[in-house]
Amino acid sequence: MRPEDADDLQSLPPGSLDLGAMSPVIFRYKPDWGRMTALNTINTNSSTKKFCITRLALEIQALIHHHRKKPTMPQINSKTVEVLTQRTKDVLEDWLRAQLASATLRLDLVSENELRKQSHDFLTLFATACEASKLQDINTPQWDEAPHWKEVREYLSSITFSRARQGFSSSETATFVLSLKQPLFSHLRQLMNSNSEELIETMWTVTVLIDKLALLSTENYQQGREEIIRRQQQELLELSTPVVKAWDGVLILPLIGTLDSARTQIIMENLLQTILDSGSALAIVDITGVTTVDTLVAQHLLKTIAAAKLMGADCIISGIRPQIAQTMVHLGVGFGEVATKASLADALAESFKRLGLTVGSLQAPA
Amino acid sequence: MSVSQSETAQIQDSEDIVRLRQRVRDVMKNEGFSLVDQTKMVTAASELARNTLIYGGGGTVILDILKSQVGRVGLRLFFEDHGPGIADIDQALKDGFTTGVGLGLGLGGSKRLVNEFVIDSGPDAGTRITITRWR
Amino acid sequence: MDTIPILQLDDFLLISIQVEMHDRLALQLQDELTERVVKTKAKGVLIDISSVETVDSFMGRMLGNIALMTQLLGAETVVAGIRPAVAITIVELGLSLPNVRTALNVNSGMAMLRQLAGTSVGGNGHERQPE
């Protein structure tokens, strides 16, 4: 570690940590080179990355700190606990004020009352957890697993998930816990001799603590959004699977585009239900518009045909294009005993034949 | 992930199998599982409960409702008996293999019907099978 | 104890399974049904399982056994009304019902039995005696 690195880092204005500003410094810090590179290859949204970088920067700051002074472990001291337990009301009010003043607050999505309740509950859990884990090294697995902190994390997660559902952005969500820093700092400053070694240590610990929670909140937010996307995809799929009644007793399922196995599954369940509802004993699955078929999809298709058969309906597959036939042969999946026809028209003609219907043109009277 | 509800039931006769099927069905309906999910899990439960009764000489089942952090819901069933156990698990899992009069589809079939399937058994060590299905 | 009623309709026997099948009940049905096929010289058996929510390998084996036995006695078996979720599950379970014919509902099941009986008249020597 070169001394100027430390100066570089410490000269950075707080809150201005971004990838651009940080990287020259961090990249010079050799032992963490690997982690930084790994971080840069993570394909994640920028605020997650920013948190990681912020965390890393703080760790480096701490390392520098330890390098210069005797190493100490970050732990919640009695002053922090005092602020949280003796000045709870003031901290809560300051925190609420900070949140309400913040540009990222969405009063259209969360009411002030709700915010007050969430903040109060969170602060209570947070204070209890801090008190219970006083003077323990916060960077240990045991600390992470303590039941009080689990409660804090679970509560924060529940807020995060509900915000993700309500349409908050990731940074709007993380602001909740991040904005607690400022009120805590100012109360700590009031309580302690400013510029004292102890104050710096304390603020550092609180920073690590809150950043941990903010990082969790960001991760949870991401998971929450993914879950929402998954659900929406599901709903969309259910809308986009039309089964057409071609004739009394004959259904057509025109499949179009790329079939993945989730989509195939929904389409097929839908087909079986329509067979039941319409009492159709024949179903044509037309795959003319299908671009590719993989083993899994082919298997789904065959299973559905077997299921339809159990229900008492026969399926005909039409429109198997040469490439798809080739792929299927290559994959070792055949349609076996399933009836196949080259075109939808052929399949329809076959259905009429099975129903005992004939198609002909009407002779005009002479 | 956490267990949000847990209950234990006995499997001592064929009516217990029916009761378990009904209980699994009700729980899954309540938790919003799709009809296909319900049917697959109930069927797997029926197969394993029957094995517990017939081959294991009776046993217990623990039914847990799981909640993952992201709010995914799962149902986990843990079957346990202190019967003779299974010497060759791979063989027992093969479709069509039976030492009784069944079709030999219970183990292999129930494995296909669920998302997670864990079996622990050995000669004279009883049999423990855990199955999970996620919503 | 529950029993499952077996109805007679012309040359056919009709069973509608409305209760949860436990194993003893399934075996009992199997026995009673074969007896009735012999006694009535029925030409076909229709089993309506549209109310059944679960078909496991035990029930599958029972349906297969019934079909096989009635076939040996000169009658066809049609299983009607398998629900979509049940059908999907049966396929995934790996159950094949080789001797069992299936129909969408009781109506098409009866039509199927009539057709089968019509085409095999005189072929099996099981013409129903006038009572």
Ligand SMILES: Nc1ncnc2c1ncn2[C@@H]1O[C@H](COP(=O)(O)OP(=O)(O)O)[C@@H](O)[C@H]1O
């Ligand atoms: N709980 C159990 N205890 C001992 N043996 C078991 C148990 N479950 C399954 N087996 C063995 O595994 C075989 C296969 O089981 P299964 O696939 O359910 O088919 P089946 O029940 O038709 O025999 C059984 O025949 C039995 O030998």
Ligand SMILES: [Mg+2]
């Ligand atoms: Mg079995």
